[in-house]
Amino acid sequence: MTQVQLNAVRKEFGSFVALEHIDLDIQSGELVALLGPSGCGKTTTLRMISGLDNPTNGEILFDGNDVSDVPVRDRNVGMVFQRYALFPHMSVEKNITFGLRVRDIPASEVSERLEEILDIVQLTAFRDRFPAQLSGGQMQRVAIARTLITKPSVLMMDEPLANLDTNLRGEMRRFIRELQQRFNITTIFVTHDQVEAMELSDRVAVLFDGRLEQFDTPDGIYHRPDKTSVAKFMGASNIIDGVVGDGGLKTAFADLSIGDGGAFGAGSQVKAMVRSEAIRLLKEPEAGAQNQLSGTIRTADFFGATVSYVVQVGDYELNVDEHSTEMLEPDTPVYLQLPSDRIWLFPDEKG
Amino acid sequence: MSASVRTAAQRKARLLLIAELSPVVIVLFVLFGGALVLAVLQSLGFAPWFGVNTFPDFSYFGALWGSSAFWVSLWLTLYYGFVSTIIALIMAIILSLALIKPFRSKTLYKYLYKLPLMIPYTVGIALVVLMLGNGGIMSRLLAFVGMIDNPGQFPQILKTHYGWGIITVYVWKQVPFMTLAIYAVLLGIGRETEEAAAILGANRRQIFFSVTLPQILPGIVSSTLICFAFNVGAFEAPFILGGGYPDTLPVVAWRYFNDANYAFQLQGMATVVSIGIVSGVILFGYLAAYRRYERMRGRA
Ligand SMILES: Nc1ncnc2c1ncn2[C@@H]1O[C@H](COP(=O)(O)OP(=O)(O)OP(=O)(O)O)[C@@H](O)[C@H]1O
Ligand SMILES: [Mg+2]
Numbered sequence: 201m202t203q204v205q206l207n208a209v210r211k212e213f214g215s216f217v218a219l220e221h222i223d224l225d226i227q228s229g230e231l232v233a234l235l236g237p238s239g240c241g242k243t244t245t246l247r248m249i250s251g252l253d254n255p256t257n258g259e260i261l262f263d264g265n266d267v268s269d270v271p272v273r274d275r276n277v278g279m280v281f282q283r284y285a286l287f288p289h290m291s292v293e294k295n296i297t298f299g300l301r302v303r304d305i306p307a308s309e310v311s312e313r314l315e316e317i318l319d320i321v322q323l324t325a326f327r328d329r330f331p332a333q334l335s336g337g338q339m340q341r342v343a344i345a346r347t348l349i350t351k352p353s354v355l356m357m358d359e360p361l362a363n364l365d366t367n368l369r370g371e372m373r374r375f376i377r378e379l380q381q382r383f384n385i386t387t388i389f390v391t392h393d394q395v396e397a398m399e400l401s402d403r404v405a406v407l408f409d410g411r412l413e414q415f416d417t418p419d420g421i422y423h424r425p426d427k428t429s430v431a432k433f434m435g436a437s438n439i440i441d442g443v444v445g446d447g448g449l450k451t452a453f454a455d456l457s458i459g460d461g462g463a464f465g466a467g468s469q470v471k472a473m474v475r476s477e478a479i480r481l482l483k484e485p486e487a488g489a490q491n492q493l494s495g496t497i498r499t500a501d502f503f504g505a506t507v508s509y510v511v512q513v514g515d516y517e518l519n520v521d522e523h524s525t526e527m528l529e530p531d532t533p534v535y536l537q538l539p540s541d542r543i544w545l546f547p548d549e550k551g
Numbered sequence: 552m553s554a555s556v557r558t559a560a561q562r563k564a565r566l567l568l569i570a571e572l573s574p575v576v577i578v579l580f581v582l583f584g585g586a587l588v589l590a591v592l593q594s595l596g597f598a599p600w601f602g603v604n605t606f607p608d609f610s611y612f613g614a615l616w617g618s619s620a621f622w623v624s625l626w627l628t629l630y631y632g633f634v635s636t637i638i639a640l641i642m643a644i645i646l647s648l649a650l651i652k653p654f655r656s657k658t659l660y661k662y663l664y665k666l667p668l669m670i671p672y673t674v675g676i677a678l679v680v681l682m683l684g685n686g687g688i689m690s691r692l693l694a695f696v697g698m699i700d701n702p703g704q705f706p707q708i709l710k711t712h713y714g715w716g717i718i719t720v721y722v723w724k725q726v727p728f729m730t731l732a733i734y735a736v737l738l739g740i741g742r743e744t745e746e747a748a749a750i751l752g753a754n755r756r757q758i759f760f761s762v763t764l765p766q767i768l769p770g771i772v773s774s775t776l777i778c779f780a781f782n783v784g785a786f787e788a789p790f791i792l793g794g795g796y797p798d799t800l801p802v803v804a805w806r807y808f809n810d811a812n813y814a815f816q817l818q819g820m821a822t823v824v825s826i827g828i829v830s831g832v833i834l835f836g837y838l839a840a841y842r843r844y845e846r847m848r849g850r851a
Contacts, residue, residue, distance in 0.1 A: 252746050272749040279750045285743035289765040289848050298761075299751035330848055350751060 202262050202353040202386050203228040204249060209258035211244055211410075218244045220410040222258070226403075229384040231377070233397035236407035237433070242390040243282060245407070246356045249388065250277045262354070278352030280360045282390075284343040286331040292342050293318075293327045299350035313349050320375060321345045336363040344372070348379060355380070357389040361396065373400055394434055398422065406430050423475075428546055431473050437519040438474045443467065449543065453514035456491050459541045471546045476519040478542035481509065482535045483528075491538040497530050511536060587827075594820035601813045611821035620797045625829065628799040631714045631789065632782035635721035636775050642722065643729035643774070644767070648759075650730070651737050668727045675720045676791050683708045683716060709792050716792030721782050729774040736770035737763075772841045776834055783830045800826045 204226040211219040219241045226232050234242045247253040249260060251272040259266050267275060287295050296317060300310045318324045321341040331339055340363050347355065360376070361369050377400060380387045391397050397404050398418040406413045406421060414426045425431040428439050442451040444464045449456045449472055456472075464470055485492060495513035507527050509520045511534060518536065528534065596608030615621050650661060667675065682688050690705030699705060709716035740763075748762045789799040798806070800822055807819030 250750055252750070272746075273752050273754060275750075276752075277750060279747070281743055281747060283743065285747040287744055287748075287762060289768075298748065298753070302748075302751065302753040302757050302761075346747075346751065 201228055201384055203264070204354055204386055204388070205261040205264075206245075206249070207259045207261065209245075209248065209255045209260065211241070211248060211253065212256045218410055219248075219255075222407075222410075222412050224405060224412060224415060226386060226388065228263075228386055229380075230402045231380050231387045231389070231400060233401035233404045234388060234390045234407060235392075235394065235397045235404050235433075238392070240407045241410045242407060243358055246279060246358055246388065246390065249354065250279050250356060251275050275354070276352055277354045277356060278347035278350055279355075280340075280343045280347050280357040282358035282362075284331075284339045286339055286342055286346075288331050291328050291330055292323055292334070295331070295342055296346045296349055298346060303350075317345045317349045321372075337365065337368060340364060341372070344376075351383060352385065355385045355387045355389075357387070359390050359392065362392075376400070406433060408433070424544060425473070425546070428471050428473070431544075431546070436473050437476055438479075440472045440474070440516075442470055442472050444470055444545070449545075451516075453516040454491070454493050456538060456543060457540050458543045458545070464545055464547070468547070473544045473546070474518075474538050474542060476508070477506075477521040478539060479518065479520045480537040480539070481511070481520050481522050481528075482537065483532075485535045486537070489537055490540055493536045493538070495534055495536055497528055497532045497534055499530055500527060502527065509534075590820050590827075591824055593817055594824045596817065598817055601816060603814065603817060611817050612825070615818065615821050615825065621800075621803075621825075623797040624800050624803050625825075627712060627714070627789075627793075627797065628783055628801070628826070629829070629833075631717050631721070631799060632779050634714075635718040635725070635782055636779045638718065639722045639725040639729055639778060640771065640775055642726045643733055644771075646726065646730045647733040647737050647767075648763075650734055651742075664730060665727050667724050668731075670724075672720065672724060672785075672787055675724055676788055679716050679719050679723075679792060680709065683719065685709075710794050712794040714789070714793060717788045720788045720792065721778070721785075725778045725781075729771075729778065732774040733767050733770040736767045740766045768841070768844075772837070776837065780830055780834060784826060 204224075206222050206224040209219060209222045209224075210217070222241075222245065224232075224245075234245060236242055244253065248255050251267065251270065254268065259268060261267065262270075262275070287298065290298065293314060297310050297314055300313065315324075318327060321344060323338065323341055323345065326334065326338060331342070334342065340360065344357070344360055347357075357376075361372055364372060373396070376387070376389075379385070389400070398421075401418060403415060404418055404421045405415045408429060414421060414430050416424075421430065422434055425434060425436070428436075431439060440451050442449040442456075444450075444458075444466055445455070446466055447457060449458050449470070451472070458472075485494070493513045495511040495518070498510040498512050498517065501508045502524060505524060506521045507524045509522065509528070511518050511520055513536065520536065592606065594611055595606055596611065597604055597606035646664060650657065650664075680687065684690070685705050685707065686702055687705075690699070690702040693699050693705060694702045744762050744766065745758050748758045753762070784801055786801040786805055790802050790805065793799060793802065797803075804819045804822040804826070807815040807822060810816075810819075
């Protein structure tokens with residue numbers, strides 16, 4: 201419903217620069233995840249979009265209009281706070297209906313919408329409780345319900361699912377996604393959890409230290425990160441130094457063939473990423489296979505569905521994830537295949 | 552074995568608790584409680600040290616409560632106490648809300664507003680006389696700028712039964728105290744619930760009355776309770792700045808105690824006990840109402 205743009209937004213707190221320079225262009229009805237380590241400025245970004253804080257520099261546009269003069273209460277945004285910010289002196293019911301009551305919505309409509317949302321967030325049995333009498337997850341659901349009931353045109357959520365158990369979390373994710381699509385609400389949500397960001401969002405904005413590192417689809421962020429920092433944050437563990445040669449990559453432990461050097465000419469210093477789940481692990485060598493290396497398992501960690509191996513190849517250690525149907529012991533000799541189309545190159549940032 | 556170990560530990564904890572509580576208990580029950588019992592006994596005619604012992608004798612209360620002057624005095628006492636508490640409260644809330652916002656030289660203001668706390672009441676009373684009295688600074692100033700012809704025309708502010716002087720002193724002294732309490736509560740609740748309310752579409756008035764005020768209620772209740780109790784029992788301000796007969800009850804009591812006739816001591820005690828009963832009933836009712844409100848809101 202509303203397109204949100206941040207143009208060269210900068211935020212300083214005294215002499216501390218919380219956001220350096222953010223350009224973000226969020227399409228109407230899009231669901232964007234703000235992903236980044238603690239303290240990188242995620243909450244600060246949301247606070248400026250909502251109008252609780254003003255940027256030191258730059259502008260924020262809703263549908264192309266500068267909103268710096270639009271007071272918070274007229275922006276028609278919704279925000280689920282990181283620490284809920286429930287009204288401690290109001291019952292669950294009163295908390296949820298607050299946004300409707302202050303807008304003088306007729307009582308009949310208020311109670312209708314209340315019943316609907318209570319049912320969705322499964323809090324009907326708790327409607328007369330006070331926040332102090334709720335668990336963390338229940339409080340979080342009250343916070344979400346209180347925001348959603350007002351049907352905001354831009355919805356912001358600051359780690360809305362952090363305190364929920366796995367089942368409820370999945371359910372709330374689907375619920376948020378469905379609601380977001382049904383009402384076409386432009387949604388920005390903050391998360392620490394990459395998996396959640398991947399699953400839920402149309403695009404992911406990765407923020408480091410007050411800078412926007414990459415803004416791309418989940419697939420792009422995961423498979424084609426712009427920088428090694430983004431790749432590492434997204435859990436990439438095999439980042440290898442190398443030099444681009446003729447149709448190949450020369451690394452400390454092997455010459456690998458790569459699809460095509462892309463933008464990198466022969467002789468460029470690069471870093472290469474191979475995702476641990478993209479590497480195939482075999483007990484016997486395969487004849488004529490590309491990029492096949494022999495190595496020895498150093499450690500094996502069991503994660504339920506997968507096993508995570510550290511495999512020594514020459515002086516180098518590679519991480520490999522495999523299905524846990526068969527678990528190999530440390531010191532087992534193995535063969536690794538690195539599919540050439542799964543090797544992603546970055547420019548060497550030190551250079 | 553473990554059971555006996557536990558009881559030993561429990562006994563130790565109990566002893567520690569008794570030791571911790573004993574100073575308070577001694578002050579409260581022995582000194583204060585003992586004095587209270589004596590005061591009640593005396594007001595009922597038990598004062599052998601003055602050669603009076605007609606216990607139980609309700610004539611002192613009868614004489615007191617039977618005179619219409621007593622009821623006027625009671626009204627004045629409660630009126631000064633109530634009005635100054637309300638005015639101070641409103642000012643303290645406004646001041647606390649201002650202090651919570653970031654602004655330049657806030658540190659200075661946070662220091663300045665507390666100044667009256669460190670100045671004794673008597674000094675405050677003297678300042679009020681200097682400022683607001685006829686012939687005081689205000690009257691001369693107004694005469695000087697020509698708003699009145701001479702300082703003598705300055706309206707009588709002090710020594711009237713409206714008690715503006717008394718109220719001024721109480722407010723001046725108690726705004727900082729209440730602000731201290733309310734500001735601390737405001738700091739504790741933080742800004743987030745107010746911000747959430749703003750995002751949900753509430754205007755400033757709605758935010759104040761339905762989000763901020765209910766949350767600072769504990770600070771309001773405790774500080775108004777203390778100030779009201781003080782105002783009802785205080786003596787110097789109404790004595791110096793009040794309108795004379797009929798005086799507030801503490802002044803009435805003082806006049807009885809100061810009388811050469813010992814018999815009036817008992818009448819004075821009856822007055823003091825009356826003050827105690829009235830303020831006790833009011834404060835208890837206030838506290839009970841607040842407790843009820845808190846319980847309704849799910850707090851124990
Ligand atoms: N009011 C403020 N005054 C000074 N510094 C602030 C203020 N608010 C935030 N900061 C600083 O700005 C930086 C970004 O804070 P922010 O709350 O946006 O982090 P975040 O990305 O939400 O982190 P988290 O994931 O831990 O919630 C932090 O270093 C923080 O200390
Ligand atoms: Mg945050």
